[in-house]
């Protein structure tokens with residue numbers, strides 16, 4: 001079968017990327033929880049050709065996400081070495097994403113015997129861990145948190161891709177164990193601006209946490225979005241905010257949408273938070289101003305191909321976005337005043353699902369931290385993991401938002 005190049009257009013823009021190699025891989029995945037759900041989403045979105053999942057779940061319509069790849073789901077758990085051997089037959093990679101020590105032990109031993117690459121991943125609502133070619137640890141709290149599952153799955157999928165083929169700047173990570181507390185519930189009113197790659201995951205996470213959300217975006221879904229905006233499989237040509245809120249109805253009834261463009265009159269009054277999931281500084285500039293003016297906290301998400309960060313601005317408690325970024329958004333906004341035109345030959349950036357899902361998860365972690373009085377931004381860099389950084393509590397004296 002020929003590979004649909006438009007679907008993978010944005011990842012094929014990465015120097016040295018080998019889509020064909022991914023298409024020829026077979027990955028065996030074990031798990032029935034959200035961690036294995038998000039891993040399967042990643043594997044099929046990246047375009048890995050053959051995927052076997054031992055474990056059951058109907059969180060997502062996996063077959064529709066990428067109809068070009070093969071998925072086999074076996075509704076059972078791994079309870080013996082023989083079963084583990086059977087499940088990983090002809091695989092290139094084995095991932096155990098359960099929180100079950102027994103399953104991990106059998107899969108690890110079976111993978112070792114066949115000399116296969118083995119990842120163990122596990123998470124709870126207060127931490128996540130993964131390891132490569134080691135018998136992995138399991139969290140005591142057996143519930144896999146939605147947010148930590150999103151983050152952990154992204155990190156493991158990234159490390160798997162690096163072992164399939166290495167890119168020039170790749171740095172492999174063999175192991176990560178980190179405490180990250182996600183909100184158990186977030187019954188807040190949130191205005192989310194942007195329903196693209198970060199926006200898909202942040203709205204999903206917010207919906208799973210019972211938040212009341214309004215999603216706004218004026219853009220429409222294109223085929224080249226599908227490698228990372230995984231809920232849009234039936235939505236090409238439709239408005240992103242509308243399509244996303246429709247897909248999320250399954251998880252929450254508290255979602256609205258709109259097509260407003262962000263400008264000088266942006267007014268988030270009445271919301272508890274603004275989630276900025278946009279890809280341009282002009283919109284960030286107006287959101288930063290409006291947050292200061294109306295005293296509504298702003299959580300900004302930004303990603304590049306292999307990195308990104310989640311950055312909160314709490315008016316009166318932290319420096320604003322301008323001051324945290326160390327440059328004046330007004331200046332960069334001016335340069336971007338002409339909106340990007342969707343013409344042939346327009347310049348697009350390489351983009352993957354991985355950093356976007358990680359940053360979306362980290363935006364909710366920022367909120368949880370702020371609720372407990374810690375104002376931190378969180379950076380993600382492929383091969384390094386997560387870096388937490390305390391934010392200055394005040395703007396620079398030159399900042400106009402000081403009044």
Ligand SMILES: [Zn+2]
Nearest residue numbers: 320323395399
């Ligand atoms: Zn400032």
